Amino acid sequence: MKDYHINIFYSEEDGGYVADIPDLEACSAFGKTPAETLRQVEIAKSARLEATRAENKPIPEPKYRPAIYMVGT
Numbered sequence: 132m133k134d135y136h137i138n139i140f141y142s143e144e145d146g147g148y149v150a151d152i153p154d155l156e157a158c159s160a161f162g163k164t165p166a167e168t169l170r171q172v173e174i175a176k177s178a179r180l181e182a183t184r185a186e187n188k189p190i191p192e193p194k195y196r197p198a199i200y201m202v203g204t
Contacts, residue, residue, distance in 0.1 A: 136195035137172055139165050154191050155179045 139150045150172035151159040158179045162168030183190055 135176065135193045137169065139168050139172075152176055152179075153195055154193050 135152045135154050137150055137152055139148055141147070142149045145161060148162050148165050148168040149159065150162070150168045152172065152175075155176060156179075158172070158175050160168055160171035160175045162171050180190060
């Protein structure tokens, strides 16, 4: 299986970083740094996929291409 695209952005309102996976419903996470947020959303992704399997529902195929953007390099 291909991996899922992950959005990570800073939220002034929340005072930290937010991550979500568009292909997985209700799969998001929060952290103080981008790295912490990525770790947290990977945990959320595992839990979401486990719950989907437990409900005998199909695992969504990734629609978005994973991307890595290097800023300032």
